[in-house]
Amino acid sequence: MELTERHVEGLKHLLYKMADDLLIIGHRNSEWTGMGPILEEDIAFSSMAQDKIGQSLAIYNILHEMGEQEPDTVAFTRNASSFHCSQLVEQPIGEYDFSLVRHFLYDYADAIRFDMLSNSIFEPLAMVCKKFRGELKYHTMHANIWIKDLAEGNEESKTRIQNALNKAYPMALSLFEPSEFDKELSEAEIFSGEAKCRTIWEKEVGTVILEAGLEIPQVSDPEEYYGGRSGKHTEHLQPLLDEMTEVFQIDPTADW
Amino acid sequence: MYGNAYIDPKKANSSLVDGENPEKLAEFEARIARGEKIEPKDWMPAMYRKQLVRMIEQHAHSEIIGSLPEGTWITRAPGFRRKLALMAKVQDEVGHAQLLYNAAETLGKSREDMINDLISGKSKYSNVFNYPAKTWADSAVIAWLIDAGAIVNQLANSRGSYGPYCRALERICAEESFHLKYGHDNVVFLATGTSKQREMVQDALTRWWPPIMHFFGPSDKDSVHSETLMRWKVKMASNDDMRQQFLNMYVPKIWDLGLTLPDANLKKNEETGKWDYTEPDWEEFKRVINGGGPCNAERLAVRRTAEENGQWVRKALLKESETYVTPLS
Numbered sequence: 001m002e003l004t005e006r007h008v009e010g011l012k013h014l015l016y017k018m019a020d021d022l023l024i025i026g027h028r029n030s031e032w033t034g035m036g037p038i039l040e041e042d043i044a045f046s047s048m049a050q051d052k053i054g055q056s057l058a059i060y061n062i063l064h065e066m067g068e069q070e071p072d073t074v075a076f077t078r079n080a081s082s083f084h085c086s087q088l089v090e091q092p093i094g095e096y097d098f099s100l101v102r103h104f105l106y107d108y109a110d111a112i113r114f115d116m117l118s119n120s121i122f123e124p125l126a127m128v129c130k131k132f133r134g135e136l137k138y139h140t141m142h143a144n145i146w147i148k149d150l151a152e153g154n155e156e157s158k159t160r161i162q163n164a165l166n167k168a169y170p171m172a173l174s175l176f177e178p179s180e181f182d183k184e185l186s187e188a189e190i191f192s193g194e195a196k197c198r199t200i201w202e203k204e205v206g207t208v209i210l211e212a213g214l215e216i217p218q219v220s221d222p223e224e225y226y227g228g229r230s231g232k233h234t235e236h237l238q239p240l241l242d243e244m245t246e247v248f249q250i251d252p253t254a255d256w
Numbered sequence: 257m258y259g260n261a262y263i264d265p266k267k268a269n270s271s272l273v274d275g276e277n278p279e280k281l282a283e284f285e286a287r288i289a290r291g292e293k294i295e296p297k298d299w300m301p302a303m304y305r306k307q308l309v310r311m312i313e314q315h316a317h318s319e320i321i322g323s324l325p326e327g328t329w330i331t332r333a334p335g336f337r338r339k340l341a342l343m344a345k346v347q348d349e350v351g352h353a354q355l356l357y358n359a360a361e362t363l364g365k366s367r368e369d370m371i372n373d374l375i376s377g378k379s380k381y382s383n384v385f386n387y388p389a390k391t392w393a394d395s396a397v398i399a400w401l402i403d404a405g406a407i408v409n410q411l412a413n414s415r416g417s418y419g420p421y422c423r424a425l426e427r428i429c430a431e432e433s434f435h436l437k438y439g440h441d442n443v444v445f446l447a448t449g450t451s452k453q454r455e456m457v458q459d460a461l462t463r464w465w466p467p468i469m470h471f472f473g474p475s476d477k478d479s480v481h482s483e484t485l486m487r488w489k490v491k492m493a494s495n496d497d498m499r500q501q502f503l504n505m506y507v508p509k510i511w512d513l514g515l516t517l518p519d520a521n522l523k524k525n526e527e528t529g530k531w532d533y534t535e536p537d538w539e540e541f542k543r544v545i546n547g548g549g550p551c552n553a554e555r556l557a558v559r560r561t562a563e564e565n566g567q568w569v570r571k572a573l574l575k576e577s578e579t580y581v582t583p584l585s
Binding site for chain 1: 320330331334336340343351357445450452558569570572573
């Protein structure tokens with residue numbers, strides 16, 4: 001099938017939000033290096049962060065092949081209003097409970113998205129998503145084990161995980177903020193759309209939450225954290241980008 | 257990343273073997289002389305165990321504290337290539353701590369006790385990590401030269417007598433050799449880059465040179481020669497020998513890049529084949545080892561915060577029905 005200009009525009013929008021999510025969550029996860037509650041978790045978060053950043057690079061590379069700028073330029077020179085990440089990923093790492101729950105909610109969403117996109121008619125994306133699926137399997141496995149262990153650990157850990165869930169769950173809905181391209185991308189069999197992702201996600205994370213003896217948070221305003229996809233961000237993103245680009249910006253034309 | 261273990265002069269030599277069964281001791285020493293490895297369940301003199309725990313523990317602490325100065329540059333690394341490489345490198349260092357704590361645990365001290373001794377200041381770690389990594393170039397110099405120094409030390413120690421430590425070190429050295437390549441590549445890019453980049457790397461090198469010279473420990477003439485520890489293959493090479501080996505391998509490479517070192521006396525003595533240099537300030541070394549360095553308090557405070565913040569997680573995982581199991585190594 002021939003891609004129209006509108007399809008290309010929609011695809012780029014999809015790729016940017018995916019890559020930006022991955023870059024920013026990877027950056028946040030990497031902040032646990034040296035700070036984890038046990039060494040093994042330090043290592044696990046670092047490992048997942050490397051996967052995320054590697055995945056974001058692969059998607060920026062696809063964008064580059066579609067005529068966008070080099071991955072380094074795209075990642076290290078834009079300001080917050082040009083980023084399309086969700087408001088979930090830009091939140092500070094907080095304590096381990098929040099980071100763990102965010103990782104759980106986020107990775108289920110990505111696993112579902114990658115799974116769907118593995119069948120996309122847009123070959124370059126389908127190919128990388130097939131590869132990512134293999135990596136994601138371990139991320140969701142890691143999340144499942146820890147959510148369950150801490151939910152069943154003791155009173156304090158259960159309360160902490162539930163509270164973190166109450167905080168992060170409404171934010172996670174911002175991952176599925178509908179896009180104006182959803183319908184056309186779905187009709188063209190490029191991507192089945194955010195609504196479908198969200199339905200599967202609610203079912204899958206809901207199962208894990210209930211099995212762990214936790215409650216699925218009730219969300220009064222599902223759109224509270226929307227806006228990231230069109231460049232509306234919390235106060236946390238720009239400082240993150242300032243830090244991330246600090247050295248690169250000393251001389252963006254230099255080889256580092 | 258690790259320098260040489262600091263050996264307490266008061267505990268040297270003959271006192272190490274006091275009160276040991278002479279027959280068992282003779283058999284133990286004969287095994288080591290034959291090149292055999294000592295394994296966790298084997299008989300060993302109490303002081304052998306004690307010295308090894310202290311040495312492996314210090315090494316483990318150095319890895320975990322060493323991840324802090326470099327770790328702060330992960331979120332600032334310029335570009336994907338460096339960011340991914342630095343993340344992997346620092347993750348390796350934390351992984352080394354895990355391997356080493358496991359090796360030390362086989363000698364009877366739990367990881368928890370070791371970490372408590374670290375944050376209380378009771379046990380030491382490599383002095384170099386008490387200096388700040390001020391710029392991106394510092395992280396490059398650390399990755400190249402501190403890891404290079406660590407390899408010199410660790411390769412020597414991997415030929416030691418305690419099986420679990422040797423096996424951990426073999427794996428660690430393999431990974432460190434990648435770190436060194438990463439660090440070297442990074443320094444090359446800076447040294448051959450823009451004037452700003454060259455300035456950054458020269459400044460970092462100048463500041464890191466004294467801690468690098470300190471890295472292998474006090475000069476042999478001022479440090480205790482522990483013949484027993486050498487015979488037991490706990491200590492494998494003298495501080496000065498390792499320092500010479502390092503200088504011989506890396507000073508020419510540094511000079512090749514057009515960088516300078518802040519020691520006018522540094523040169524290879526053609527007669528002796530050894531490097532002449534100005535002795536670094538050993539008073540400063542002692543001051544830093546005893547807590548007076550620029551970052552001692554900060555490093556321990558970060559570690560303490562991480563431990564405190566993570567306490568609820570560890571508590572939740574503890575199950576009364578489960579008993580402590582010494583890790584395999």
